[in-house]
Amino acid sequence: MTHRATALIRSFNSGSLPSILRADDGNHYLVKFQGNPQGSSVLARELVCSRVAHALGIPIPDFAPIVVSEEFIFANHRSFRDQPSHFIPCPGIHFGSKLVAHDLVGQTYDVMPVAMACKLRNPQALPAMTAFSFYVGNIDRIQYVFCKLPREKRYRATLIDFGFAFGGPSGSIPSTVRNSMLPPSHLIFPQYWHEMNLGWLFSKIEHLDPIWLTSLTEDIPSEWLDDPIVERFRILQALLIRRALVRSQMSEACASLRPRLRSKRIGYYGSKWMTAPPMN
Numbered sequence: 706m707t708h709r710a711t712a713l714i715r716s717f718n719s720g721s722l723p724s725i726l727r728a729d730d731g732n733h734y735l736v737k738f739q740g741n742p743q744g745s746s747v748l749a750r751e752l753v754c755s756r757v758a759h760a761l762g763i764p765i766p767d768f769a770p771i772v773v774s775e776e777f778i779f780a781n782h783r784s785f786r787d788q789p790s791h792f793i794p795c796p797g798i799h800f801g802s803k804l805v806a807h808d809l810v811g812q813t814y815d816v817m818p819v820a821m822a823c824k825l826r827n828p829q830a831l832p833a834m835t836a837f838s839f840y841v842g843n844i845d846r847i848q849y850v851f852c853k854l855p856r857e858k859r860y861r862a863t864l865i866d867f868g869f870a871f872g873g874p875s876g877s878i879p880s881t882v883r884n885s886m887l888p889p890s891h892l893i894f895p896q897y898w899h900e901m902n903l904g905w906l907f908s909k910i911e912h913l914d915p916i917w918l919t920s921l922t923e924d925i926p927s928e929w930l931d932d933p934i935v936e937r938f939r940i941l942q943a944l945l946i947r948r949a950l951v952r953s954q955m956s957e958a959c960a961s962l963r964p965r966l967r968s969k970r971i972g973y974y975g976s977k978w979m980t981a982p983p984m985n
């Protein structure tokens with residue numbers, strides 16, 4: 706469902722110069738705009754990946770297209786200009802990722818401190834997030850937000866930022882799981898990095914319906930793509946072909962991790978978190 710922007714909260718100086726906007730459903734969204742320095746196709750990749758992740762049960766933020774009207778830009782022109790990014794979006798439809806910390810309350814981290822790894826509520830989701838990132842050909846680093854609401858004790862990892870999926874602007878996608886997609890030392894939970902724990906996801910990916918995948922690419926607003934026919938085809942081709950790669954590539958990656966994990970003897974065992982010097 707599409708929402709309309711009602712207030713600018715703040716802008717970020719990161720790659721795509723996104724802003725946090727309040728929308729007419731009362732929620733806050735991290736909005737990536739058409740015409741951003743990384744290209745409007747970032748929005749297309751965000752939308753398609755979010756829809757696929759949602760269907761597969763990967764923890765991602767809710768999302769929605771956000772309409773920014775001419776009146777909104779006019780009313781907030783100065784505030785946009787005064788933000789560190791100085792980026793003033795054009796009126797139109799943009800991509801919104803609903804903030805995981807509801808109404809800006811709660812605590813969020815981009816990187817979880819080592820000492821807090823035992824406070825992660827869904828460590829079993831991390832390998833599934835890697836498998837998904839490989840499936841959609843994300844060539845950027847894997848990015849999470851770790852969030853907890855005020856009364857919660859543990860943090861939930863949520864996968865974000867699919868701006869560089871499908872090989873990003875170059876479209877060149879690695880066919881093997883890159884080392885950088887595998888767990889950093891502070892987030893290793895060895896018991897979950899086993900292909901047997903990912904069987905459910907492999908089957909879901911392999912059974913993604915080609916007709917549904919085609920409809921996803923057709924739904925991308927044309928103004929988000931420089932060359933709609935070519936880019937829709939490229940995204941669809943990746944989604945179709947890579948369904949058959951995930952099981953074998955992730956199984957290989959998990960197997961390659963096992964000796965490393967055993968020799969370092971680190972991880973989360975039962976209720977006890979054991980730290981060790983960083984790997985490499």
Ligand SMILES: Nc1ncnc2c1ncn2[C@@H]1O[C@H](COP(=O)(O)OP(=O)(O)OP(=O)(O)O)[C@@H](O)[C@H]1O
Pocket residue numbers: 717719720721722723735766802803804805806813815848850865866867868
């Ligand atoms: N749904 C969300 N809920 C909470 N925080 C979010 C959400 N989406 C993004 N963020 C925050 O906004 C920051 C910027 O988001 P994102 O990485 O998607 O933008 P970007 O322009 O691609 O940045 P970069 O180029 O640095 O990766 C993230 O580092 C994260 O802190």
Ligand SMILES: [Mg+2]
Pocket residue numbers: 848866
């Ligand atoms: Mg990012």
